Amino acid sequence: MFQGKEISVKLSKEADNIYQELNKIVGKEKLKGIDNSFHQTLLRSINRARELLKQNPFAGDQVPKKQIPPKYIQKFDVENVWRIELADRWRFYDKVFGYKH
DSSP: OBTTBOOEEOOOHHHHHHHHHHHHHHHHHHHTTOOOOHHHHHHHHHHHHHHHHHHOTTOSEEEOGGGSOHHHHHHHOOSOEEEEEOGGGOEEEETTTOEEO
């Protein structure tokens, strides 16, 4: 909850495809008895970021407007973007991955 409102995090189509594939890879690793891998670390990091966004949709660092890639502005119709650092220098972009109240 954020300021008394329920927040859900919604991934873009592209991000959701990657997320689902990452879940499959991690599932296969777990079946093979692999308990620690890059994929598992990245998935945990993404899940933590999603939970953090549910608590505070403004979590992370705001990207200066002049540094927002034009393709994000056009594709996602955004004016503001926040970035959350993930494992191994990956980044989770709020407004690109999206959230919904």
